[in-house]
Structure formats: structure tokens, C-alpha cells
Amino acid sequence: MRSPRHVGITVPATRSRGLSVALACAQRDWPHRDWPAPDDPYVHRVLHMAPPYRGLHEADVDVVILRCEDPSVSFPGLLKAMGAMSAPVIVVSPRRDGEAVVEAFRGGAGYLVEGDYCTCMLSSAVMAATVGHTYLSPIACATIRDAAQRMPDAQEATERLRSLLSPRERQIMELLSTGLGAQEIGLRLGLSEKPVRNNLSNIYAKLDVRGSTEAVLRWLGAASAVRV
Numbered sequence: 246m247r248s249p250r251h252v253g254i255t256v257p258a259t260r261s262r263g264l265s266v267a268l269a270c271a272q273r274d275w276p277h278r279d280w281p282a283p284d285d286p287y288v289h290r291v292l293h294m295a296p297p298y299r300g301l302h303e304a305d306v307d308v309v310i311l312r313c314e315d316p317s318v319s320f321p322g323l324l325k326a327m328g329a330m331s332a333p334v335i336v337v338s339p340r341r342d343g344e345a346v347v348e349a350f351r352g353g354a355g356y357l358v359e360g361d362y363c364t365c366m367l368s369s370a371v372m373a374a375t376v377g378h379t380y381l382s383p384i385a386c387a388t389i390r391d392a393a394q395r396m397p398d399a400q401e402a403t404e405r406l407r408s409l410l411s412p413r414e415r416q417i418m419e420l421l422s423t424g425l426g427a428q429e430i431g432l433r434l435g436l437s438e439k440p441v442r443n444n445l446s447n448i449y450a451k452l453d454v455r456g457s458t459e460a461v462l463r464w465l466g467a468a469s470a471v472r473v
Contacts, residue, residue, distance in 0.1 A: 263289025266371055267304050267332070269323055270312035271295045280364045287372040298326035308371045312337040316349050316356075324352070333374035337367075343392025346385045353458065355380035355424065358388075373424050379458055380424030389465045403466035409451045417444050418464045421457060 264287050268275055272293045281288035294301050296319075301309070309332050313319035316336050323334065335355040338345065349356050355370050361382040362370075370380035381389070407415060413434075420430045427441040434441070445457070454460045 263287060264307040264371060264375060265290045265292065265305065267292045267294055267301060267306040267309045268312065269294055269296075269298055269301070269309055269319075274312055276312070276359070277364055277367070281368065282364070285368055287368045296322070298323060301326045302328035302330045304330075306332055308333055308335065308374050310335045310337060310367075310371070311354070314338065314340070316340060316345050320349055320352060320354065333377075333379075335367075335370050335374055335380065341384050341388050343388050346381075346388045347392060347462070350379060350381070350385075350389070350458065350462070353379065356385040357382040358384040361385070370424065373426060376426055377457075378424055378426040379461070381422070383423075386422060386465070389462075403464075406452065406463060406466075410448060414444055414448050414451075417441060418448060418460065421445070422461045422464055 263285070266281075266288055268291050270293070272295070275293065281291065292304060292306060294304070301323075309323070309327065309330075311319060311323050311334055313336070316338050320334075320336060327334075333355070334353065335357060336349045337357045337359060339359045340346075341358045341361075346356050355374055357367065357370060357380070361384040366382070373380045407418075410418065416434060417430055420433055425433070427445065428438045430436075431438045431441045445460075449456065449460055452460055452463050454463060
């Protein structure tokens with residue numbers, strides 16, 4: 246059986262260094278033929294790898310983007326193909342239900358709902374993933390909130406949780422839940438990165454979580470909204 250063809254696309258070198266991205270989908274299924282643009286500030290090269298993603302674990306890439314119809318089927322298969330590979334994953338899918346979004350998010354993947362982002366946002370999500378931030382498009386973020394609100398007493402429990410935080414900490418959590426990192430949050434709030442990180446440490450302690458993914462799930466009220 247022949248191995249799937251890997252097609253590398255290199256953008257003209259308008260900068261000395263950029264990020265490499267593996268597109269985990271058939272080339273015909275990728276909706277952005279003109280991405281990355283020659284002047285993209287972050288992404289320099291993309292590599293198409295069709296299912297079942299043979300050789301992905303050996304690919305020298307910074308981020309993997311999974312474009313799929315059903316993440317509950319495709320995401321576990323991608324993780325298996327990645328093996329010990331540590332590159333972060335961003336899911337791009339038309340599915341917008343709470344189960345799909347939360348399952349991917351709990352697995353450490355960012356989530357962009359098709360039609361809910363532009364290519365500039367896609368590049369920003371790739372850059373954010375390389376520094377440990379999990380990006381959600383606006384619909385994906387709203388989906389998690391909606392899933393939480395359908396749980397009995399979820400809204401009351403979430404408000405009690407949020408009351409533990411100071412006004413500044415609540416501002417920071419609202420920005421963190423959209424995928425922004427400490428530096429970007431600081432720019433939005435007119436703070437340096439260090440006080441933002443100090444606030445995040447306090448937030449994690451108050452919410453009794455180990456990191457940003459758990460904190461965002463609790464902030465959005467989705468820590469137990471969907472059973473995965």
C-alpha cells in the first residue's frame with residue numbers, strides 16, 4: 246500500500262524564521278487555499294497529511310491543525326498517530342455542540358468553528374498554541390457556556406465560584422477564556438506580564454486547579470457540563 250503523499254507549501258522568505266504547521270486533512274478538505282499569506286507574521290510553512298496521518302510523529306512541525314467533520318472520531322485517531330509528539334493541536338470543525346468542543350478542549354486542543362474565524366485568527370491561534378495557550382473561537386467559547394447553563398444549578402455554582410475572584414482576576418479570566426496569554430492580557434489591561442502571571446497563580450489557587458485549561462473550564466461552568 247502506498248503511503249499518503251505529503252505536500253509541503255513554503256511561503257516566500259519574507260522573514261528569517263516562522264512556524265511550521267501540519268494540516269491533518271486531505272488537501273481538498275482544507276478551506277483556506279491562500280493561507281498562509283506571504284506576509285503572514287507567524288506561519289512560514291504548512292505540510293498536508295491525509296488520514297491516517299502516517300509519518301506525522303516524525304514531522305518537524307510546531308503545531309498540528311486537524312480539520313475534520315467529527316472531532317470525537319478524528320481527534321483520538323490523530324493523537325494515536327502523533328504518538329509521543331508534543332506539538333499542540335487546533336481542531337477546525339463545523340461541529341459546535343458542547344460535547345465536541347469540550348472533549349477537544351479537555352484533550353488540550355484549541356477549537357475553531359468553521360465560519361467563526363478568519364485566517365488572521367487562525368494564525369493567531371497557531372502562535373498562541375506554541376506558547377501554551379488554548380484558543381477558542383467565539384462560538385466555541387459560547388458553546389461551552391451554553392452546555393454549562395443547561396446543567397441543573399450550574400449558573401448558581403459558577404457564580405459562587407466567580408465570587409471567589411477579585412474584579413481584576415475576573416477580568417483576567419474572561420480574557421484567558423478566549424485564548425489570550427499573559428502577555429496579551431497585560432496589553433489589554435495596561436499591565437506588565439509579571440503581575441498578570443501573579444494574578445493567574447492566585448486564580449489557580451482559588452479555583453483549586455492546576456493550570457489554564459482547568460481554570461477556563463471552571464470559569465465557563467463546564468468543568469462537569471459534559472461527561473468525556
